[in-house]
Every structure is written in C-alpha cells, then in structure tokens.
Amino acid sequence: MWQYLYMLPWPVLVTGVGVLTFAYGFSVQPPDWGSRLPWAAGIAAIGLVWAGYVLGMRVDVDEENVTKVYLFGLLRERIPRDALTFDVDESRDRYGWS
Numbered sequence: 001m002w003q004y005l006y007m008l009p010w011p012v013l014v015t016g017v018g019v020l021t022f023a024y025g026f027s028v029q030p031p032d033w034g035s036r037l038p039w040a041a042g043i044a045a046i047g048l049v050w051a052g053y054v055l056g057m058r059v060d061v062d063e064e065n066v067t068k069v070y071l072f073g074l075l076r077e078r079i080p081r082d083a084l085t086f087d088v089d090e091s092r093d094r095y096g097w098s
Contacts, residue, residue: 004054011050018044 022040025033056072066084068077 003057007054008051011054013048015044015047016067018042018047042092 018040020038021043025036025040028036053071056070056074058069060067060069063081065078065080067079069075070077
C-alpha cells in the first residue's frame, strides 16, 4: 500500500501535465493544434503506461519461487527460493561486541 502512495504521484503528475496541455491546446488558435495535441497525447500516454507499470507490480511467493510480476502479468521474473539464502558470519571486536 505504501509503495503505491510513494510511487503513484509521479505518473499521475506526468499524465496530468499531458491532459492539461491537451485541454490548453483547445484554447489556442487552430493552427497550433497540430503541434500541441500530439505532444500532449504522447505525454499523457507515457504517464498512463508508467501508472500501469506501477499498479501492475506484485510479488508472488510460493514454496519454490519468489516471482516479481510487472504490467499485470506480461513480464515475470522468477527467483528460486534456494538462491535467496545466505550465510552470516558473526565477528566480534576486541571489546566482545558482535
């Protein structure tokens, strides 16, 4: 939940800039529409794809793998749980602190 609250404002901001540029494009002279509206639509599309990437992320854990899923299942990255283990060596300083 906190990840979405942290990450989602950026793509929403980019999408908002595109939509506001698109809305502003209707108030300018018609000869300017050809140069403004494609850029506004492109910026809004980038923001929407970015928001879809953020909202489509999740982590699935089963008995064998940890799977990171992106873009609502279009991309997957599987990591075997055995590869996530590691050894920790405990060391002590001269005062006996570990």
